Amino acid sequence: VSERRRAEQTLADAYDREREASRQLRELDRLKSDFVSTVSHELRTPLTSIKGFAETLVVRWSSIEEDLRRELVQRIATAGLRLDHLISDLLDFTRLERGQLRIELGPRELAPLVGNTLERLGSVLDGHPIELDVPPGLAVVADETALTRILENLLTNASKFAEAGTPIRIAAERSGRGSVVLSVIDRGTGIPTDELERIFDRFYRVGDSMAPGTGIGLAIVKEFVEAQQGRVWAQSTVGEGSVFSVELREAA
Numbered sequence: 001v002s003e004r005r006r007a008e009q010t011l012a013d014a015y016d017r018e019r020e021a022s023r024q025l026r027e028l029d030r031l032k033s034d035f036v037s038t039v040s041h042e043l044r045t046p047l048t049s050i051k052g053f054a055e056t057l058v059v060r061w062s063s064i065e066e067d068l069r070r071e072l073v074q075r076i077a078t079a080g081l082r083l084d085h086l087i088s089d090l091l092d093f094t095r096l097e098r099g100q101l102r103i104e105l106g107p108r109e110l111a112p113l114v115g116n117t118l119e120r121l122g123s124v125l126d127g128h129p130i131e132l133d134v135p136p137g138l139a140v141v142a143d144e145t146a147l148t149r150i151l152e153n154l155l156t157n158a159s160k161f162a163e164a165g166t167p168i169r170i171a172a173e174r175s176g177r178g179s180v181v182l183s184v185i186d187r188g189t190g191i192p193t194d195e196l197e198r199i200f201d202r203f204y205r206v207g208d209s210m211a212p213g214t215g216i217g218l219a220i221v222k223e224f225v226e227a228q229q230g231r232v233w234a235q236s237t238v239g240e241g242s243v244f245s246v247e248l249r250e251a252a
């Protein structure tokens with residue numbers, strides 16, 4: 001009898017596991033189809049701006065003031081940048097999913113890399129004074145492209161989730177355990193403590209986030225950091241702001 005009970009129990013456990021696995025698959029399916037509609041929406045928003053502003057300029061070129069013309073062109077450029085970043089995220093994401101990420105670790109000096117990233121981001125960070133605290137000469141073991149993409153994502157988020165006018169700080173310091181901690185600090189909305197782990201999950205977004213985004217940025221950041229044998233974490237206080245920290249080995 002007890003033999004039969006054990007067999008029945010094993011069978012029941014197997015059923016439970018299967019039910020749980022299929023529930024997880026359904027959830028992932030749902031997240032993926034949400035993702036496709038979010039991405040389509042995210043692509044359409046900047047495109048609509050580009051089309052609208054370009055048409056206005058063509059039709060009313062001579063009747064609008066030069067200042068306004070300049071501003072419209074600037075907005076077209078910003079929308080173009082947003083599309084560019086979105087597509088980089090999507091490409092990184094597919095490469096990660098397929099295990100095609102290529103990482104070349106070498107010594108990289110932080111200050112110039114941070115400077116180049118800020119230049120690449122251009123008007124995305126407009127409206128946020130940037131406070132830089134990256135000692136010259138400090139270098140980490142990293143892949144240049146991966147580290148640039150990490151910073152781009154963290155800085156874009158910092159500007160997205162903080163009001164215009166609030167500063168964004170970029171700081172780097174030695175940890176005292178052979179590594180360097182690079183932090184991006186904002187004075188934005190903050191993130192509830194119980195969601196701090198999940199924000200690094202694919203597709204995860206806090207609450208009903210109305211800010212533009214796809215929920216893959218931080219998942220990409222985490223994969224990139226781990227591929228460089230580092231770690232990433234966030235600390236945050238709702239209403240005060242967030243600190244995203246990336247720890248990488250210091251280059252000798």
Ligand code: ADP
Nearest residue numbers: 157158161190199205206213214215216217218
């Ligand atoms: P996305 O920004 O495209 O939504 P991410 O993976 O970059 O996706 O971020 C996931 C979520 O984490 C965001 O939707 C947001 O809710 C939260 N988040 C990320 N960075 C910040 C930040 N600096 N301040 C507040 N919330 C943030």
